Amino acid sequence: MIKTRKSLAFAAALVALVAGGSAATAAASTTGGRGAVATSDAGRGTPQPRVIRATQDARVAPLDPPSAFGHATVLEGPALGPDGQLYFVDFTAPAGKPKILRYDLRTKAVKPLYTDATSRFSSLQFSPADGKIYVTDYDHGKIDRLNPDGTGFTTVFSGPVDGRSMVPDDIAFNKAGDMYITDYQGSLKKPDGRVVRLDADGSNPIVLQDGLSDPNGISFTPDFSGLWVGEYNLGRENYFTLAPDGKSFTGGGVGMSANVGTAGFDSNTVDSAGNVYQVVLGAGKILVWNRTGDLIATIAIPQKPKPELLVSNLVIKPGTAHGYITVGGDNGGYIYKFRALAPGIPQSNGGGA
Template identity: 30%
Template sequence: MPFPLRAALLAATLLTAAPLAAQPPAPVAAPSIERIDPALDAIIAPGTPIERVATGFGFTEGPMWREGRLWFSDVTGDKMRAVSPDGMIEELVANSGGLPGAPLGKPIGSNGMAPAPDGTVLMAQMSGRRIAKIGKDGKPQPFITDYQGKRLNSPNDLVYDKGGALWFTDPPFGLINGMDKDPAKELPFNGVFRYADGKLTAVITDMTLPNGIGFSPDFRTLYVGNYGPDKYIRAYDVAPDGALSAPRILIRFAEPGEGPDGLKVDSAGNIWMTGPGGIRIVTPKGKILGQIKLPEVAANLAFAEDGRTVYIAGSSSIYRLRTKVKGMLPLYANAK
């Protein structure tokens, strides 16, 4: 979630207090679905409506379906919340970024989330600069804080592979005093990490702003988005031991505006990636099938419910639409 490039957008939508219920929707341009290739019809039925479920937040991110509701982060409001299918909001974690007294309006809150195999939830704490674990008491506890004795930058998005290893991106967006130029930055790179058997490994160190991350349905391909200045989604072959090879650019974003942020993959292997203009649905070969356009910046998305519902974190709002194909739900979505 690269806040510095979105400051003007967020200034108009910032909240300083958590709403107890969805705010009345304000008039906005209607969201739409652009069909670029006829193959999109097998993924999203023509005429599918896009609903705005809830609105009135600072900057939504990190959506994850859990126990019948969508959990999500309000990055600039420093809250983690949940929204029910009928739009009711509950605050789950205050000061979700993990830095007490952090200034509201900055990228300080939590970001990506993933259910863990033990039934807890892991979340990326941007200003706290760590991966935290949330147990049944709802209180975040530090889980991964440093690499080789140096503090992480600002964990952003995370996903498990089929062997139980945790992968996460670590850009500098939460370093609010200049990102890479922030004196508090300790690592010399913005990396992608793999955590397995108690060991943290830097698996990618040559991306400028690694952001969204996800796996193909067979877990043999890893996708990572680079927000900028060169905006692209990169694919890698993944070996059983987690070694990466054959890096290649799946798609570049030449348009001005937002770079690729969050991404998810459906059961047919299509990558749903946020970027300029909305969410693009792209085949594993890099062919664009269509685009979901919103009146706000789409930062991330999550497959939910039966796998055929997509929730989108769109700046101040949460949106929803139905699909014909199932999406990949988090690996440990049903862990208790």
């Protein structure tokens, strides 16, 4: 099952990092997009990528009890709401514990917004169509919606797409509020993961791309003409060009790739300069490529005094270089902050309007 594969990936990353294994040296080299080659190895004619060090802002979630994902907390989201506060989900929260939360960047206060007995939310975004929160329910193949204050919870999409159930992981919106979702399925031997499109009201599901190996992160380019989609298992970043109506891909393929060892490509985002920020889950870092595929920076998350191992997602505040990262592991869940290479944009992982 897809859940078991992801659980094993989390466990492998935890074991490798605690033991000082190969995941800690992930992304030793990268391949640039469109045939170019970029490398982080010294002495090969390409400058070393800049290192940006993130710092801890606050502990925002407790250590979740043991589950299929190990004895670890996994946070996802994060998205800046119209009120300027940071919203995120606790992917491993048990029944009855806070699953959607809000973090005040000024006071560092955390407020629970929603919980239930069964949902497992893997991403959170604000729709530009109605200003509401949309979350992907990884376990139940559905998209849910609620108001920013936690009220009005409802399901906007549930059911198979082209005869197959979905494992919705990450979600991105175009300017009209149409949804683009990664369907986290597939393996190295059987790559059948997908990118699925829904109208703003959750209707008219369309498979835009099939044949992917656990597609995870998904982000629009600044002009909304294309999408960056990461494949977790392969450490591969794909670029797909959208047709003018947004209902098909007209081209694309592998943009960049990285040797990530036992780690994997989780969520991603894009800034106003078109730089692509790709989280490497299990490696304590985020890779940053420019729009032509050169690895230009690595965002490092400190691993001392005790490793917070599961770096999962990030957001950049529109109009500023203030970036925020969700980080979890075997000591609870945290928000880290960093300085981005360029200002954020709307839909920079839910960056707000």
